[in-house]
Amino acid sequence: MRTVVESMLPATFLVRYAIYMQSCAHIELASWHIVQLAQGYELYTPARIEHFLKVKMSTSKLVEALRRSNSYGPVGIQLRIRLAAIRVKQGMTNRNLAAHGAWFHNDGKGALSVEHYFQQRVGDAKQWMHVDENISHRQIDEAVEEADLLLRELIDIREELKRYQKSTRSRLEFASAVTAPRTSK
Structure with missing residues (x-):
């Protein structure tokens, strides 16, 4: 069965649109993960999940939280978070327009x-x-490419924060094991 939208818009556009929208969804998810990790939490920490979900439910709150997340980790990652937050904010209007706008094809x-x-x-x-x-x-191809580049950067930042968090925890666990009083048997 052919849907109404398929008769209104070219299939090639619908494929590019789906790629763009999924990229946008993953941009928001990766940003949300970075906010959690940058506050020193593991992803989906049960004690903080409600707080983080409230942040995720508002794109403007999420972008602001991402912007404020640039004080965790090595200086290089802090700068990358700051720059990524600027790009996420700059693309909000386009992502909103793509997600909520009604698209038309002028056959002529x-x-x-x-x-x-x-x-x-x-x-x-x-x-x-x-x-x-x-x-x-x-313009559509450029938007898809920009979203893909931003998503790649956010995924890379997220993975680097995970590695940093893991190495920091390992050092803390080692330090506490070394300084813990020994019990004699």
């Missing part, structure tokens, strides 16, 4: 367009913004 021009309403802070107030614009295939 071969162009795609997207329409969406969202609120944006302007000064101290929020204003409704309307987007109705053409998006080229090149």
